[in-house]
Amino acid sequence: xxxxxxxxxxxxxxxxxxxxxxxxxxxGDDAALVAAPDGRxxxxxxxxxxxRHFRRDWGSGNDIGHRAAxxxxxxxxxxxxxxxxxxxxxxxxxxxDAAWAEELADGLSEEAESVGASVVGGDMSASPTxxxxxxxxxxxxxxxxxxxxxxxxxxxLAMAGRVGFAGAGYTVLSRGFRTPKLLVDAYxxxxxxxxxxxxxxxxxxxSMIDISDGLLADLGHIAKASRVAIDVHRDAFDLPDxxxxxxxxxxxxxxxxxxxxxxxxxxxxxxxxxxxxxxxxRQVGTVREGAGVTVDGDAWEGxxxxxxxxx
Amino acid sequence: xxxxxxxxxxxxxxxxxxxxxxxxxxxGDDAALVAAPDGRxxxxxxxxxxxRHFRRDWGSGNDIGHRAAxxxxxxxxxxxxxxxxxxxxxxxxxxxDAAWAEELADGLSEEAESVGASVVGGDMSASPTxxxxxxxxxxxxxxxxxxxxxxxxxxxLAMAGRVGFAGAGYTVLSRGFRTPKLLVDAYxxxxxxxxxxxxxxxxxxxSMIDISDGLLADLGHIAKASRVAIDVHRDAFDLPDxxxxxxxxxxxxxxxxxxxxxxxxxxxxxxxxxxxxxxxxRQVGTVREGAGVTVDGDAWEGxxxxxxxxx
Numbered sequence: 001x002x003x004x005x006x007x008x009x010x011x012x013x014x015x016x017x018x019x020x021x022x023x024x025x026x027x028g029d030d031a032a033l034v035a036a037p038d039g040r041x042x043x044x045x046x047x048x049x050x051x052r053h054f055r056r057d058w059g060s061g062n063d064i065g066h067r068a069a070x071x072x073x074x075x076x077x078x079x080x081x082x083x084x085x086x087x088x089x090x091x092x093x094x095x096x097d098a099a100w101a102e103e104l105a106d107g108l109s110e111e112a113e114s115v116g117a118s119v120v121g122g123d124m125s126a127s128p129t130x131x132x133x134x135x136x137x138x139x140x141x142x143x144x145x146x147x148x149x150x151x152x153x154x155x156x157l158a159m160a161g162r163v164g165f166a167g168a169g170y171t172v173l174s175r176g177f178r179t180p181k182l183l184v185d186a187y188x189x190x191x192x193x194x195x196x197x198x199x200x201x202x203x204x205x206x207s208m209i210d211i212s213d214g215l216l217a218d219l220g221h222i223a224k225a226s227r228v229a230i231d232v233h234r235d236a237f238d239l240p241d242x243x244x245x246x247x248x249x250x251x252x253x254x255x256x257x258x259x260x261x262x263x264x265x266x267x268x269x270x271x272x273x274x275x276x277x278x279x280x281x282r283q284v285g286t287v288r289e290g291a292g293v294t295v296d297g298d299a300w301e302g303x304x305x306x307x308x309x310x311x
Numbered sequence: 312x313x314x315x316x317x318x319x320x321x322x323x324x325x326x327x328x329x330x331x332x333x334x335x336x337x338x339g340d341d342a343a344l345v346a347a348p349d350g351r352x353x354x355x356x357x358x359x360x361x362x363r364h365f366r367r368d369w370g371s372g373n374d375i376g377h378r379a380a381x382x383x384x385x386x387x388x389x390x391x392x393x394x395x396x397x398x399x400x401x402x403x404x405x406x407x408d409a410a411w412a413e414e415l416a417d418g419l420s421e422e423a424e425s426v427g428a429s430v431v432g433g434d435m436s437a438s439p440t441x442x443x444x445x446x447x448x449x450x451x452x453x454x455x456x457x458x459x460x461x462x463x464x465x466x467x468l469a470m471a472g473r474v475g476f477a478g479a480g481y482t483v484l485s486r487g488f489r490t491p492k493l494l495v496d497a498y499x500x501x502x503x504x505x506x507x508x509x510x511x512x513x514x515x516x517x518s519m520i521d522i523s524d525g526l527l528a529d530l531g532h533i534a535k536a537s538r539v540a541i542d543v544h545r546d547a548f549d550l551p552d553x554x555x556x557x558x559x560x561x562x563x564x565x566x567x568x569x570x571x572x573x574x575x576x577x578x579x580x581x582x583x584x585x586x587x588x589x590x591x592x593r594q595v596g597t598v599r600e601g602a603g604v605t606v607d608g609d610a611w612e613g614x615x616x617x618x619x620x621x622x
Contacts, residue, residue: 024351028536029459030389030520031355031449036347040335043431044342045446047400049438078341089358089400089444120354123444127360133400133434133444135356138342148340209341225339 009098010124013105020118022084022139032120034085034137041084042138042145044075050130058173059188061100065107066189067263068132071212073115074265076138077194078210080146080201083117085137091127104132115194143201146269151207151226155270157285158277159236160196162186163215164254167261168243175250180242192265196280200269203277208269214260216300219268219285219293226270229290231297232259236284259300320409321435324416331429333395333450343431345396345448352395353449353456355386361441369484372411374499376418378574379443381501382523384426385576387449388505389521391457391512394428396448402438415443426505454512457580462518462537466581468596469588471507473497474526475565478572479554482563491553503576507591511580514588519580525571527611530579530596530604537581540601542608543570547595570611 014027025033034041048054048071054064069086076083088108092101109119117136169187178184192210200208207226211218216232223230237258247254270287271277294300325338336344345352359365359382365375380397387394399419403412420430428447480498489495503521511519518537522529527543534541548569558565581598582588605611 025456025458029456030386031353031392031447031456033390033451033456034352034354035350036352037350039346039348039350041345041347041352041448042342043345043396043398043446043448045398045400045432045434045444047402047434047436047442047444049402049436052436052438075341079344081342085354087354087356087446089356091358091360091440091442091444121356123356123358125358125360125363127363127440127442129402129438129440129442131358131402131438131440131442131444133356133358133402133442135354135398135446136342137352137354137448140344145336145340145342145344147336 009101012098013101016102016105017109017119020113020116023118023120027121034120036139038140038142040140042076042079042081042140043135044072045133045135046071047131047133061103062107063188065104066111068134069108069111070190070192070265072134072136073111073117073194074192074210074212076136077197078208078267080143080197080205080208081138081140082198083115083136083138083194085117085120086112087135088119088122089133090122090124091129091131093128093130094126096130143198146201146205146208148207148209148222148225151222151228151270151287153228153287153289154273155206155287156273156283157230157268157270157287158281159266159268159284160280161193161266162191162264163211163237163266164243164258164261166190166263167257168246170263171250171252172246180246182240182242183246187263190263190265193267193280196267199278200267203271203275205269205271208267211262211264211266211268213262216259216293223291223293229288230285230293231288232285232293232295234296236282259295320412323409324412327413327416328420328430331424331427334429334431338432345431347450349451349453351451353387353390353392353451354446355383356444356446357382358442358444370499372414373418376415377422377500379445380419380422381503381576383445383447384422384428384505385503385521385523387447388508389519389578390449391454391508391516391519392449392451393509394426394447394449394505396428396431397423398446399430399433400444401433401435402440402442404439404441405437407441454509457512457516457519459518459520459533459536462533462539462581462598464539464598464600465584466517466598467584467594468541468579468581468598469592470577470579470595471591472504472577473502473575474522474548474577475554475569475572477501477574478568479557481574482561483557486561491557493553494557497575501574501576504578504591507578510589511578514582514586516580516582519578522573522575522577522579524573527570527604534602534604540599541596541604542599543596543604543606545607547593570606
């Protein structure tokens, strides 16, 4: 990497990017230009730090690119919006293999392309700590954003996507195992139901969030912002055989993954009672007057999520 | 910082931010919402790494906030656009004083406010390396972006703002001095002529860039993108007494600061010959057929800029 220098590496990486339909001006100038037909732009930033949010020995550069993009694109979807662009700041040790950075760029670009967005710009610097800061932009397409603050007593809580799979994969990997594949792959490349964000918006979702820090922790943000109580129904969640078997083998309560694990980026939204939910959404709880998040009516005593300063 | 945890610190920092007119939804949800009345959004990301782009013993957190914001807002101005918003990812060692992070937020917010923009979102993580990644957004107000690629033979090269001051301040600080104040302050808080970006655009600038890596290096980007030769006129630049005296005292050619120093974020633009330039702009060179950047017709043998991987 030191061999190429900043500009050499930027050239190598940007050569791999393809501009999507919303990219009006891509990398190479002082700034990029992105379509914002709504007249408002949705924007979110997430940073991933080596050894904390990812480990290079747990997945390829490509996997990590997919994960970094997914974490950001999911935030746009959770507003009920359509992702349009990513900007990426990469800080890397001078001895980082340039091929790894190229793989990372491929992963970022592929994940963005999967939702019609593209990597439109970024920056690079040497740093002792490999760090990936991603900003995602999105468009509202004339809709109103779905906030965390709109849940109302009587609403139903529903979820699109998976939860607990990536958390289980994280535990498996951290114990030194590489299987079951279902769980490890879920950690390496989250499968995010991006399209369901705008769909929930059009269906009248009253609040929405993506599950990145842990189901109960993230629902706590909705409960607090909306000043409501949320009760989660434990039986509403899938507990596939691989997860149950891994939990038994590792001596873990599998519901600590489902209720406390992050990184799958499922979308959780509240809807007025009686809304006909499409097949991608399942009811997983209810909204009531009060405060806080309970599981089948009781406080959950297990791990409640992930604090990037404390863990 | 570890004491507050990620969410505690985010709450402390976001409490200090004020929303500007373009901020439709600020920090606290999955994403922010920013006005983009043009229907296109300008976006740029820059990352600053401790010990490489800033030193905590060379300026306050507030200074570093101003510098980080300026580096990004200048990129928006250099497109001939109006800055609207900043998003900030802060990676910090767990022992970082939370008050320092608050000062940083103040500096970022103040610099953004000075151009009518605001800090609308961000992220935080612990990291061994203090890192600040900033994304700036901007609006074109119906104008077309001024690219690096539009300079034409016969154009005049003009500059708004200062060059060499921050570079001189950097040398002064790196030699252990804290004066002259003019130079040290220029390094700590660049004075960026943001408003001149859109003004140059309306005047018909054919190309534009902000000087962040060094005058000749950055003009090299214009020369290359526009396939022209640029000749810089050395006598067109201010060489104030403090800079001349500091250069003599430190045994430095002051023109290495002016021609090779970055971080003042002056705006350089090319204009069709005959354009009446406002007082904020001075002609500093000419555009000709050919390639490369010269100084008074000759190659410059001094330092040519700043490569963040090599320096």
